[in-house]
Amino acid sequence: MSTEVWQQRAERVIPGGVSSNVRLLSPRRFFTHGSGARLWDVDGRAYVDYLLGQGPAFLGHGHPVVTAAVAEAVAKGMVYGAQHPLEVEAAERFVEAVGWAEQVRFGVSGTESDHAALRLARAVTGRRRVVRFAGTYHGWLDSVLIDYQRGWPAPASAGQPTDALADWLVVPYNDPTTLADVFDRYPDQIAAVILEPVMCNAGVIPAEDGFLQFVRETCTTAGAVLIFDEVITGFRLGLGGAAEYYGVTPDLAVYGKALAGGWPVSALAGSADLMSELGTGRVNHSGTFNASVMAAAAVSATLQVLTEDPPYARISEHGTRLMRDLAELGDNHGFPLRIQGVPAAFHVGIALDPDDTKPITDYDGLARLDLQQYAKLTADFAEQGLWVAGRGVWYVSAAHTDADADAAVTAVDAVLRSKS
Ligand SMILES: Cc1ncc(COP(=O)(O)O)c(C=O)c1O
Known part of the structure; x- marks a missing residue:
């Protein structure tokens, strides 16, 4: 059964078709299973996962x-x-x-x-x-x-x-x-x-x-x-x-x-x-x-x-690389991506003013980002097989590999290319 059919069934018996209001903000997907840093949906599509269930799958799915x-x-x-x-x-x-x-x-x-x-x-x-x-x-x-x-x-x-x-x-x-x-x-x-x-x-x-x-x-x-x-x-x-x-x-x-x-x-x-x-x-x-x-x-x-087997050094290296690569993609495509946080959990946003590169240090500073435009992009990322939160946070797990980062970068590259 396809995503559309599951969605119709879900919406009949679950308010909004979701079990937590946070999920109202994400594109609708029905996953059948996950392993490591990957997820698969009912249509057989695979995703590299930097949402990790909003954080809990820190060791990867099904450790x-x-x-x-x-x-x-x-x-x-x-x-x-x-x-x-x-x-x-x-x-x-x-x-x-x-x-x-x-x-x-x-x-x-x-x-x-x-x-x-x-x-x-x-x-x-x-x-x-x-x-x-x-x-x-x-x-x-x-x-x-x-x-x-x-x-x-x-x-x-x-x-x-x-x-x-x-x-x-x-x-x-x-x-x-x-x-x-x-x-x-x-x-x-x-x-x-x-x-x-x-x-x-x-x-x-x-x-x-x-x-x-x-x-x-x-x-x-x-x-x-x-x-x-x-x-x-x-x-x-x-x-x-x-x-x-x-x-x-x-x-x-x-x-x-x-x-x-x-x-x-x-x-x-x-x-x-x-x-x-x-x-x-x-x-x-x-x-x-x-x-x-x-x-x-x-x-x-x-x-x-x-x-x-503490994964922290690995995660730090992985997150640092990804933060750098995403910033570079933004520059290459003329998209003012602003990336900040720590390697294990970082935020990707789009600056309203392309010349604004100052770090955001408090809640009011978030008004300098176009949060809605980024949230829309994440639906396009999902189409490219990248699963991330609409609110901008990316979570890195102990299970992520270089191949996962490569897949994420390829997906973001394709989406930004299509928009620029
Ligand atoms: C910092 C923080 N505190 C508390 C909570 C609430 O946790 P739970 O969703 O398990 O009730 C969350 C959930 O995202 C959180 O991020």
Whole structure:
């Protein structure tokens, strides 16, 4: 059955034909399987994949070690509503890999672990307000989803109560002065600062030199909890994630995506001191499927692979080459492609002003890009067998090879040639 037929069937029984609103933005494809960095659709077309399910397929699709571990775990009963040895082993491996954290609670989605982090921060400080940065994404719940374009505190969804957002203080990223002002304005009221250490959800904007150190010191001085949302950066920038990459230690951090080789697992980690509030039961964190047998097996297997054969140098080389090649293609075709981020996750945009080559350092800077034109290009990329996100981010996996990069460059070349 063809894509068109599947699409008609999907649209009859699934709203919009998709199971997550993020996918409304992508061209419709129905994939039958994936292997390594490649995907195949119902029409038999092959794609080189730099979307990786929005990040989780960090080891590539169907990694044999993770697949075997999960298959073995499935046969053992799946959920016990009790503890099991695999869960303890996964937590031990996690704490060892991350380096700075002493304890971890596993969950299912990044959204819910972010929620747990915010609750814990409010509980330990006895304060309500939380600082975040324009452009970051911390899940889709009422209390965190913000439409930054409409100003603060604008809900990003119909049905979302505005007062759910009342405790947020939104400041520009990479702007220490405004952050300091906010702390001056609300003394002893700020429970936490939460941030994406590389703002992958908005232009893949890295923290500028010294910014995270400044945030760390500000939180320490004010008695606020520093939360790194490492849902994308965790295990992607290195085993120790962005905390290791930038040499800045948060009080709490949230992980997901790359953590479990594609299996749905998230984690909230921190010092034993803070995390013990969950252990005493004073702060509630629950979930039927937390640390299921398969989830624990997937985490253990993924962390075993990442520890025994760290892919980070390879990924860095691959991403650096791709960023360079894409920039060159833009130049060759007179297309003002602007590429920034880190090799493991970078952003491709089209500058509105071809002479504008300044890096984008905060959310407002994204107005200098034609995001819609780029999103349209990604539909053409898909026609050429390249699967990337419409919002501009490219994710590199441990499975990508030079041949995959070559295929991506050929696809982009063909599309830009046809447009210039
Ligand atoms: C930085 C960040 N935090 C939280 C989330 C929410 O994670 P999930 O989609 O697993 O709920 C995402 C998802 O993309 C994310 O990128």
